[in-house]
Amino acid sequence: MKIALFATCIVDGMYPEVAQATVTILRRLGHEVTFPSGQACCGQMHINSGKFEQAEPVINNHVRAFTSTEWDVAVAPSASCVASLGHQQPMVARRMGNEALATAAADVAGRTYELSQLLTDVLGVTDAAADLGSYFPHSVTYHPSCHGMRLLRLGDRQSDLIRSVEDIEFIELPLADACCGFGGTFSVKNPEVSSAMLADKARTIQATGAEVCTGGDASCLLHIGGGLSRFQRTGRFEGTPDVTAVHVKETSATDIGGDHTEHLTAVVGADDDDHLTAGEHGTSPAEPSQMQSGLRVGASTVHLARILASTKEDPLRVQSEGATVSGGSLR
C-alpha cells in the first residue's frame, strides 16, 4: 500500500524522530511511504483561536499538498490533527464560503487515519510484538488524548497496541481521561487554569512511578513533558497556585485467581468529614502538593510510535540507559 505521511507541524519541527518512527513501522509492514512535500499544518491552531480567515490558507495548503500526491491512505501520528481534518476543516472552509475547499478537505480527511487507527483498522495489526517486533522492557503509563478519545473514538486501539509490546510493563494512569490542560492557545490565554490541570496530570503520572508516559499526540506529550521537567527541576508545580484536589492512593485487591494486585486509584476532592478541618476561607493547601516520593530519573514523555518502532536489535533507550531527556521529552 502507498501511504502518505502527514507529519503534522509539531512533529515535523519539534519531534522529527516521531515521524521517522512512523515511517519505520510502516516500512516494516512492507508498505511504501511518501511524504507530500507541500504539507505544513492542519490549521487547528488558527481554528481554535477563532481565526477562521487565517486558517483558510493553511487548510488550502494541506488539501493541495495531499491531492497533488498519489497515495492510497494517509496517516498522521496525531489524533488531534486527524480530528481537525474531518471535524473542523470542512466546517471552516464552508464558513469562509469556500464550498469546493470544504468538499476537497472532507475527501482528504476521509482517507486520513491516525496511526493506531491505520495499524488496527486498515493494516490489521493486533499484536505489536508479533507483527512489528516491538520490544520495550520498561514501565510505561499512557495518557489517552482528548481528541483521540472523544473525536476519533479510538477506544482501546492505542493502549492495546502498547500493551502488546514485548516485555513492556503497562501501568494504568489514574484519571487517565482527564485533559492535560494543553488545549492549544488555551495554554497561553488561560495559563493558570491550564497549569492547574497540567499539575494534576503530572501528579498522577508521577504516582505511577512509570519510567515514561506515552500517548498518541506529540502536542499533549510536549505539554505534559514540559510540566514533568519543570517539576523535576524545581521540585514544585509552577504557574498556578499550589492547590490540588487530586490524591492518588494505592489499593490492593485480590483477583479471582487469588493473585494479589496493587492498583492506583485517584480520589478527587475531600469527603464531607474533611470539611471539618478545612481552614478559614481555605486558601492554604490541605497538604503540600510536592511529591513525597521525590524525583524519578527518566519520568519523561515519548510518543507511542517510538515505542512501537523499538526492537531488540534497535531498542529505544530511556534516561536511565543514558538517553537524553529535554524539556521532559525523551529524545
Place this chain on the structure above:
Amino acid sequence: MTFLGMPLLRSKHTDVNDLPGGQGNIVEDESFATVSHKHLSNQQLRNNIGHATSTIRDKRSGVVAELDDWEELREAGSRAKNQVMANLPEYLEEFEANFTAAGGIIHWARDADEANAIVTELVEANAPVLETGRREVIKVKSMATQEIGLNEHLETQGIDAFETDLAELIVQLGDDKPSHILVPAIHRNRDEIRQIFMDKMPDAGELTNDPAVLAEAARRHLREKFLTTKVAVSGANFGIADTGTLGVVESEGNGRMCLTLPETLITVMGIEKLLPSFSDLEVFLQLLPRSSTGERMNPYTSFWTGKTPGDGPQNVHLVILDNGRTRALADEHGRTALNCIRCSACMNVCPVYERTGGHAYGSTYPGPIGAILSPLLTGVETEENGSLPYASSLCGACYDVCPVKINIPEILVHLRNEDVEANHSPVSSQLDTALTGASWMMGDGKRMAAAEKGLPLAHAVSGGKSMNSLPGIAGAWTSSRDIPGLPEKSFRQLWAEDEDRDEDRDENGEDET
C-alpha cells in the same frame, strides 16, 4: 394581547447583532483569566467541587450505563428541541392558547427589566402588606429568576423573596451567588452553613454543623412560610405546547409546597423551555434526572395546567421571557445552546470548572454551557463575555455527556471567531501577531520548509538545550512548562536527505531510522 419579538429565524437578512441582547446576571465583568485567578487558590473550593463533581459523575455514568438506548434517547431529546427551535413562534402560540384556555394568564417579557416589573406588579396585587410594611413571596429554585436578578429587584420594591430550596436558601442567606446550576452552594462547607444559619435565622437557636441538624433548622424556618405566604414564584423545566402544561422537577419537595399551597403562583420561563407534546416527557424525564443528579427518577415531579378548581393556586400566571434568547436563536451556529435543559452534567465533567468553580464565569450559567450561553444571550461585545469562549481546552467531555447533544466545543470555537470578528481587543496581542505569521508560513509548505532551515542555527545557538524561561507570550507557556531543545533538523529536511541518498543506491533492506 401577545407581543414578542418573534424569532426571525428564516430571514436571511437578520443580523444577529441587530437583535437585543439579554441583561441581568449573565455578564462577566472582568476577563475569565482575571476572575479565575482569584478562585484557583481556594483549596476549599477545589476540594468541595472535586468531591461533589466526581461523586455525581460516577453516579451519572452508573445510571446512564443501565440504559441500552441512552444514545437513542439523546438523539430523540436533541430532535425534539431542534423541532421546537425551528418552529418556536408556532409552539409559543399553541402553548399560550392552551394555557390560557385552562385559566392561566400569560405575560410576555422582552428582557429582565420587563420580567421583573411584571412580577412586581403581580406580587403587589396579590400579596398583603405585612406588619413589617413589606410583602413576602416564597420561591422554587429557578434559573430564569436568578438570570434576571428577580430577588434583588423585588427587595428594592419592598418585597422579600424567600428561597425554599435548601442550597438556594444557603446562598441567599449568605448574600452570595450560586456557583453551580444543580448544587448552588457547592462552594460552601458545613461550618460556613452553620454560621450563616445562626446569623440569619434568629429563631434557629444554637446549631451544630451536622447536616441533619442544619436541614431540620431550614425545614422549621421554611415550614411557616409555606403555610402563610400567599404568593409563590417558580421557574419551569418544561412547558408543553399541546396541553399548555408547566412542569417542575426537584428533589426536596419544597417546590411541590410552593406550587400547591399559595393562592397565587407566578412562573417565569424562558421561551426555549417548550416541548411539542406531553409524550415528549417520556424522553426528557429519563434524560434529565440521570444527567443531573445521577438518579433514575427525581423524587418530585409537579405538573400544572392553568388552574384546577378547588385544588392548588387559583390565580396562575406565567411570564414568558426572551432576554436575549431570540438573539441566540438567530445565530445559526450557536442556537442549539438553547436546547439546554439545565442538567449541569457538562460542568460536572469540565476540567476547567472543576478548578475555577462557577463564580469565575460571572453568570447564572457557569461551566461549559455558560461559556457559550452567556455570550450568545448578550453578544460577545458585552463586557468581558467575549473571554468566556476561551475558558476551555476543548477536551470535549461536555459534549459527550450532554443529554441533548449540544456540540459545546464547536460552539465555543464559533464564538471565538465571533470574538475575533468583533475585534474585542483592538491592540494586536503578541499571540495574534504570532498566529498571523504562522498562517502565512503554514499556508505554503515551501515557506514552512524555508522557516525550518533556521533550525540548525537555532539549535546551535541554543545548544540544543531545553528552554525554560522565555519572554513575552511564550512566557505564559514557560510559566509552568519547560520546552525541549530544538532538533537539529526538521523531519522534512531529514526526509529530503534520505531521498537524495536513496537515489544514489538501490533500495534494499530496511530503513535506518
